[in-house]
Amino acid sequence: MSLAHGHPYLAIPGPSVIPDRVQRAMHRGSPNIYEGPLVEMVTGLFPDLRIIAGTTGHVAIYVGNGHAGWEAANANLFSRGEKALVLAVGQFGLSWANAARNMGIEVEVLDFGKSSPPDLGRVEAALRADTANRIKAVLTTHVDTASTIKTDIPALRAAMDATGHPALLAVDCIASLGCDEFRMDDWGVDVMVAACQKGLMTPPGMAFVWFSEAARLRCGRSDLATPYWAWGPRAEPEEFWQIWDGTAPTSHLYGLREALDMLREEGLPNVWRRHRVLAGSVWAAFDAWSAGNPQIAMNVADPAHRGTSVTAARFGAPHATRLREWCETKAGVTLGIGLGMAPSTDPAYHGFLRVAHMGHVNAHMTLGALAVMEAGMTALQIPHGPGALDAAARVVAEGAG
Numbered sequence: 001m002s003l004a005h006g007h008p009y010l011a012i013p014g015p016s017v018i019p020d021r022v023q024r025a026m027h028r029g030s031p032n033i034y035e036g037p038l039v040e041m042v043t044g045l046f047p048d049l050r051i052i053a054g055t056t057g058h059v060a061i062y063v064g065n066g067h068a069g070w071e072a073a074n075a076n077l078f079s080r081g082e083k084a085l086v087l088a089v090g091q092f093g094l095s096w097a098n099a100a101r102n103m104g105i106e107v108e109v110l111d112f113g114k115s116s117p118p119d120l121g122r123v124e125a126a127l128r129a130d131t132a133n134r135i136k137a138v139l140t141t142h143v144d145t146a147s148t149i150k151t152d153i154p155a156l157r158a159a160m161d162a163t164g165h166p167a168l169l170a171v172d173c174i175a176s177l178g179c180d181e182f183r184m185d186d187w188g189v190d191v192m193v194a195a196c197q198k199g200l201m202t203p204p205g206m207a208f209v210w211f212s213e214a215a216r217l218r219c220g221r222s223d224l225a226t227p228y229w230a231w232g233p234r235a236e237p238e239e240f241w242q243i244w245d246g247t248a249p250t251s252h253l254y255g256l257r258e259a260l261d262m263l264r265e266e267g268l269p270n271v272w273r274r275h276r277v278l279a280g281s282v283w284a285a286f287d288a289w290s291a292g293n294p295q296i297a298m299n300v301a302d303p304a305h306r307g308t309s310v311t312a313a314r315f316g317a318p319h320a321t322r323l324r325e326w327c328e329t330k331a332g333v334t335l336g337i338g339l340g341m342a343p344s345t346d347p348a349y350h351g352f353l354r355v356a357h358m359g360h361v362n363a364h365m366t367l368g369a370l371a372v373m374e375a376g377m378t379a380l381q382i383p384h385g386p387g388a389l390d391a392a393a394r395v396v397a398e399g400a401g
């Protein structure tokens with residue numbers, strides 16, 4: 001029989017859980033897009049979008065997903081034939097590099113594999129070797145959602161500064177904004193990309209590009225910035241429609257307004273702390289499971305290099321796929337597939353999964369997901385060490401103070 005009837009939990013990691021408040025805010029008829037409450041409400045979104053990114057810079061909003069955010073950043077950062085240095089620590093860095101290459105940008109990828117952070121010595125060496133300053137920008141993920149590696153952005157900025165190279169720094173925070181601490185201005189980030197469906201708790205459909213004044217000045221003449229993608233009019237519109245280059249995504253904007261209110265009510269430092277504690281409970285559970293079965297392991301060995309919104313792990317094929325299927329059909333918890341770890345046609349693919357703890361999640365959701373995983377391992381006779389749920393509960397007890 002199935003015990004899945006009840007509130008399902010999608011922990012895949014994105015799209016993330018949409019809060020009831022956000023759903024209710026979106027459920028409305030079409031507002032006037034020329035004047036009145038919508039136009040006034042949108043004026044108030046911009047300061048809050050700056051606060052959440054930690055910047056006093058500019059922000060452009062696009063109707064689109066994360067890939068649209070990448071394309072927007074690429075289009076404004078580069079002219080055809082200009083060069084990007086991309087730091088890849090998993091599938092998402094590689095995909096951003098591909099997007100740039102397919103737009104006619106010259107791309108040099110530094111690939112650090114799938115379970116290590118960037119080697120900053122190699123980054124410095126690549127910049128120092130570029131004596132003609134052909135590299136216009138360094139592109140990197142803050143948290144690569146596939147590997148769940150978190151890159152130390154202040155350390156990367158310091159390494160770039162040490163070389164004296166003028167390249168701009170552009171960071172993909174799609175999986176981390178509203179989850180992991182991020183401070184665009186303090187950390188010297190020039191361009192930052194996010195989308196609304198992960199830590200921002202709104203259904204997929206909006207992408208954001210924040211950019212510093214320095215980036216605006218350096219990128220004013222990019223020949224890839226076609227009318228839809230050019231960030232200038234969106235960030236400094238003379239008329240309301242220019243923010244979207246057309247019709248506003250009306251329901252999404254009301255959803256985003258509510259989500260930003262929720263983040264403000266909780267307080268960003270508390271939001272980051274909640275993610276740290278919940279991530280810690282997941283990691284404690286995995287440490288206990290792994291102790292009884294070396295085939296079970298988190299993808300990132302050092303907690304210092306793990307993002308706090310999602311945890312990638314291996315269970316040994318085919319157990320990850322069996323466990324995901326059990327959790328979804330028997331218990332109503334949908335875990336994420338392993339992404340970019342092995343091709344979906346390779347039997348090894350069935351050894352990887354991801355547990356999301358991103359956005360609108362609390363202790364009972366994360367502890368519930370862990371308990372369901374434990375039940376699934378027991379039911380499927382996947383060997384695992386004892387004490388995982390005790391360990392996870394202890395982390396929550398300590399974290400809640």
Ligand SMILES: *Cc1c(COP(=O)(O)O)cnc(C)c1O
Binds near residue numbers: 065092141173204
């Ligand atoms: C989800 C994600 C993307 C891609 O976003 P889409 O909305 O699927 O286009 C890119 N980068 C990171 C780090 C992500 O987590």
